[in-house]
Amino acid sequence: MSGKIKKATTHVIQNEGLIFEKSSRGKKGYKLPQLDVPDVNPAKLLGNAARADLGNMPEVSEIEIIRHFTRISTWNYGVDTGLYPLGSCTMKYNPRINEIVARLDGLANAHPYQPEKVSQGALLILQALRKALMEICGMEAITLQPAAGAHGELTGILLARAYLQSKGNPRKRILIPDSAHGTNPATAAIAGYEVENLKSNARGMVDIPSLEAQMNEDIAALMVTNPNTLGVFEQEIHKVADIVHRKGGLVYMDGANMNALVGKVRPGDFGIDVMHLNLHKTFSTPHGGGGPGSGPVACKKILEPFLPVPVVVTKKDGTLGFDYDRPQSIGRVRAFYGNFGMLVRALAYIMANGRDGLLQTTEDAVVNANYIRKKLEGVYELPYSTPSMHEVVFSDHKQTAKGIKTGDIAKRLIDYGFHPYTVSFPMIVHAALMIEPTESESLEELDLFIDAMKSIAEECESEPETVLNAPHTTRIARLDETRAARQPVLRWKPQA
Amino acid sequence: MSGKIKKATTHVIQNEGLIFEKSSRGKKGYKLPQLDVPDVNPAKLLGNAARADLGNMPEVSEIEIIRHFTRISTWNYGVDTGLYPLGSCTMKYNPRINEIVARLDGLANAHPYQPEKVSQGALLILQALRKALMEICGMEAITLQPAAGAHGELTGILLARAYLQSKGNPRKRILIPDSAHGTNPATAAIAGYEVENLKSNARGMVDIPSLEAQMNEDIAALMVTNPNTLGVFEQEIHKVADIVHRKGGLVYMDGANMNALVGKVRPGDFGIDVMHLNLHKTFSTPHGGGGPGSGPVACKKILEPFLPVPVVVTKKDGTLGFDYDRPQSIGRVRAFYGNFGMLVRALAYIMANGRDGLLQTTEDAVVNANYIRKKLEGVYELPYSTPSMHEVVFSDHKQTAKGIKTGDIAKRLIDYGFHPYTVSFPMIVHAALMIEPTESESLEELDLFIDAMKSIAEECESEPETVLNAPHTTRIARLDETRAARQPVLRWKPQA
Amino acid sequence: MRYLPKSPADRELMLREIGIRSVDELFAPIPAEYRLKRELDIAPSMAEADILDWFRQRASDTAASAYANFLGAGAYHHYRPVLIDMLISRGEFFTAYTPYQPEISQGTLQAIFEFQTMVCELTGMEVANASMYDGSTAATEAVMMAARVTGRKGAVVARSVHPEYREVLATYAKNQGMLIAEVPFLDTGRLNTAALEKAITDNTACVLIQSPNFFGTVEDVAAVAEIAHRKGALLVVAIAEAVSLGIVKPPTEADIVAMEAQSFGVPLSFGGPYAGVIATKEKFVRQMPGRLVGQTVDKRGNRGFVLTLSTREQHIRREKATSNICTNQALIALMATIFMTVYGREGLKELATHNLAKTAYAVKQFGKTAKVLFRGAPRFNEFVVQTGEDPKALNDRILQQKIIGGFPLKKFYPELGNASLWCCTELTRKIAIDAAAKGVAR
């Protein structure tokens, strides 16, 4: 435990090969119950569609499986490990009660097509969550179908498209600020639109004159993120909305940063027509090493007719059911009704917090980000001095003199016991350090992070090599990413 | 990943203070439901028995609790981590299904005093386990009440005492081989007996002539472990039993090493009168960092009248119930019926294995120990060359020349990614290395262990300091145990 | 609030350090007139015990294990080995983000690499990605991928592909100006290859079939591939019931496989989260959507894994990306990986065979009391039953006996009359089959 690095040290950890390397013929990790019907001969039933064998699928025992996944898990860092300050990702605490309720028999083992009359509990969960999310967004309609943020974006843009189409013209282009997340332009393209870039102004916000200049009747919608990816609230969002609306366009909001707003202000109240939420950010569902997520899309009344089918409704007899009869619907964006298990978790989170907890959460998230900003201002360059909401974006400008980049500082943070921040995003900042602590961090953890960042800044001066070669304390060092891309090895193969 | 050490490396790991050091006034990790009855004033209800405050109890939030226990858990090594070759401890795989069934609502939330008619499921589990364990031991009666091995020993010796008492004289002494576990003599003392030591012979077994000489009518019982703590089967166990029985004594067997025998031979068949099982060894219930265990005691018919109350019986109406009306009973050895949750797990283990799996388990356990023995013989000294069953005991004789002791080799194993073996037990071996791999280890894991042991033996020659100062890769080095005992600090206190 | 690790004193200290009096100052950038001036219309904070009770009530209002369930149709009820939840519940797995920092994400990365490998082994493809949202979006994105690969803009889709998959494809295709033609099925349940020949044009990027198809019938993939390839189109094979791969020949003749992995240890969970996956030939990898994990080395020569070929992805390529997907279904893919590991080479085969056996038995029993359609081709674990009675009425009736009957097909296949789609898995008990077969008879 070096004096400089307070949060972490090193400890012995297990190596572990690939599961295929532990396999040998005849080991078993399973046993099936005795068949209670006559056994069959697959070759006879399937003819030449019968499969001969399963190649290199592993054969291992139960304890080897437990050890395999336990061991490799210890090479990971999670929110449970410590501060996970990935900007834009809202890596907050994943409450355990959520995991419990999502696994209750009636919820985990319900088939999506089982009769509505024996699905009232599941339907009520959908209904309760819809209501809560609409209230939080200040919106009048919602779909829970999208599986993630990007999927929500697509759904939302398709709603806009269908709406405009219903008015006679889907239009051609989507305006997207240069600070936007990559999914925004990618989504616009999939929805059949061209992307038109919108420059940010010196304060990091939508540049109103540019918007006025660029907005016209070819523009279907503006996709805006608020707070934007700099963590800055678009103070003129109402003007922005007015400009777009005046030309008949719609305003889509990427709600990835709703953690800064819940209970304080509602997008529906500041001119947004349609938006998505990332339940795996703002509403605490676990990231799971990359997913699953859930990306509900909330919108104004005018867009409701176009929502994907089915929609949950209260039927005449007072029970809940699905309405498929929606002629103006954009159609389905996925099979079934959405990532139900994530919806259960999000609702549990909302219930646990309540209106009081949600508000305090928002405040704590914003306080945490501003505390970091205050403490690191001057140590790292702050490219935009506009007030920060839930995250703060620095640049590596002060450190580049010594040849050190944001990515190096990030790697060095690992030695200090932290997961790095988001590196090099948003793109409007040269070499960004994008830090979002979320509300889940204690003062102690924040102070340790701040100390670490300061200490690294000093190292950039005094011992740049230490930073450039970081991390030093992990079981593997920096990996050769070029090689990975140039000579892709995307699956294991038995040695010849 | 050094070439020499294949199994492990080092990786960054979190530091973490004591939970009290994370506490601050007003943080909360709980919320109680709204009271549905009138609130009360404790001071009024309790008068001067009311408590003022709870001193230094911690105040922390949920995420801090999750991180606290997650972080400190990563400093531990478990069976899930890898080979845990503690001799005498049978650190085998803890099947996950056991954990699931023990937590089923009807089992986890059943109150011990609820009416028998609504406890038939729990009672049937007790009954099924009793039956299986009696069959495995070759015994005619059993109690599941004891909480661990030592508790079982006490119960068993009290059964013997009550039996002898019923014959007119409880007698004075218990014979215990010098290779016995410490709980054996400690138990005898608690049961009101003096302990008489019995020497082992040159092959590590009970010395028949000594036994004949020492056995007399003052001896209540012999406590024998079989296989004994050297991992050696007492080949003359039948003679041993005959000698003791001839003088009216009883033979108690410490069943800690039953993993070597299940399905192959039954203690009841080789002359044992009473014995305990360690379900947390042979029957896979988890050790939990020190407990809970479960130590059922099985015995012959003659001891049945003395079993602790209550005993599970089938009642006249065919349902199961508890029989408390047992006038000759030794009484209770604990409240309620035993460590029920562990009994559930043990039964699940027996069901999963079945008679076929139990037998294979025994064979694999013995093969694993003998494989290690074969590969390390010559590298480490084998003080007894008698055949090994489920464990093998070496000594550090070859290494002491360089001043290296069994405890040092053990510490160095940690750097190689293994939990050490049992150090310096049994006491009849000078500086023992007692190795019990159990059946749960794969050939790969065993080979890595053997490699490590060989490599350490080489280091003892080539770089003894490396061994003497091990471990080198853990977050803390060897701890000052003398200081811990001389200036005991047994609880945290706030800094003055 | 119990999730917030702050004492009132902590909060005060922080405001002081930031240099403000009140937290409101931090929200000043939000124009006052838009701020919410009331509390949210959401109940106050609830106790954990109350939350548990509330959801238990909802769960008990929803049919689950207490019912014998004959529904399949894209979501399958298989036994989930307990190891799965035990392992994915480790915080190191489920609370981690996308493995962008490989030095502290090797657990996730190695598991995905294993997933990719197993999917390749099972599907007969050369590369597989880290996951897609679900089977429907995987199939849809596979079609779009085929369009990129071929430069063609149309697709021919079997009518026996899951109707909801086809709906999703329609939603996506519509806005990209992609034309979708549908090809009917034969009396055997298989694709009408003659109609297929006709439907494929110069502009057909791919043929999309499902096998086993929506009716449980195993398609003749080789024959379909031959036709598609002859006409310069790719073949995309969707697989909704992954367990079939244990005993059904993998669609090696396909160019792209779009699979739903739900059957591999993923809870039904009222329809999600599941995990789609796309697998294909190496030569198409740069047109693939979604994340990919690749093997490489660190500077000391140690093997390690990284996200790779990300120039295909939105965060680098933005509007030119192969897809807009970002967050995927990683933890579900991990479930599937553990499931595949538990069963492994022999177990998956045995498991699939049990499914076959139960279904064969059920077909026999149902055959005695009703008409089982599509008898001319092999099937896996689903079958279509035609009854006198309307399936909804029938299902209502047998629901009393705690049997959830087959999926009524009228909505999607009116031409089949009173037909419904039944499914048997290894979990379907003989006595339930007997009871259901009797129930169908009326």
Next chain:
Amino acid sequence: MRYLPKSPADRELMLREIGIRSVDELFAPIPAEYRLKRELDIAPSMAEADILDWFRQRASDTAASAYANFLGAGAYHHYRPVLIDMLISRGEFFTAYTPYQPEISQGTLQAIFEFQTMVCELTGMEVANASMYDGSTAATEAVMMAARVTGRKGAVVARSVHPEYREVLATYAKNQGMLIAEVPFLDTGRLNTAALEKAITDNTACVLIQSPNFFGTVEDVAAVAEIAHRKGALLVVAIAEAVSLGIVKPPTEADIVAMEAQSFGVPLSFGGPYAGVIATKEKFVRQMPGRLVGQTVDKRGNRGFVLTLSTREQHIRREKATSNICTNQALIALMATIFMTVYGREGLKELATHNLAKTAYAVKQFGKTAKVLFRGAPRFNEFVVQTGEDPKALNDRILQQKIIGGFPLKKFYPELGNASLWCCTELTRKIAIDAAAKGVAR
């Protein structure tokens, strides 16, 4: 067998390496005539799914959450925060052995050190051990410890101590020639101190009381301590309902506290595993049974924890040890540690107050329809109800309404007539209390 990580080839290779032909050779040391010549009479290996089904059936044959449960009497139904099982399910905790190797056991060691500290804080004692089997054996070993400390051989025990604790004490005492005298209780439910004065002799090592006692009555610990100490005896206080410590004054006047920690987040589990713990004054520590964790430093000066003062224990001292205990209840103590951490300083108080409130309400309601005994002294969450009807008949009757009535006292306290012991915790709902109070009336 799925738990065994060996292939047939592995087994063969190992035999070859060992130098034997058949595994039987390894069992040759067992004399042939004793070996089992048949298979065990145990069913063959079962599938995981079948095991789960079997135990589910047993569980559903056993009353649990679906019933309103008014049983306490040494085992209490409190809400278990979900964090407990989530955390103890980490393999690093539950698959670890006793922390004999501190360098790779600091997780267990630190948690025990925290447990010891919290037990001290709550009980008002100076040291606490790592755990005992349960409350009954803790109380028993505490009495034996008092005998060692004082060199005296008798004990005086309140009749209001849990009857099963007294039975266990009797079992242990009998064989050590220890004499146990019993002291009755008053109409208030409290110990008869006049009788106590008389019962204590020169040979009395200690007085053992329980508080709250078996009837839920809080004893006047200070008064009892005064008497005991005056006569040179120690005072041992047993605590069966640990949640009481949230609101009841700790027994600081005691010399030894023997506590059952089950109430702290440990499932009822039909009676076990629970966790006992012994706490005492520093000066008695060397007579304490059980493991102790102490703080120390490593050679670099880092804080660390080790098992210490083990010269008290059987593995060092053998027959001269303070106890024969080896395996204890570590994982259960960890559950309790997490429970105490979740509730903490304020929560334990609030929780205890909820228990008080529910019980006060119940006493009022039951008082309307039956006689509640022992009204003259404070109680925590249990109370004794006297009815016209025999409690067993009464309980049978209300069981129909899914109410599990109080513990019938006749077996242990025939002098109380038709009395039973009822318990309310924070989980007891008002409507259940109302229904039960009505039920008691008949």
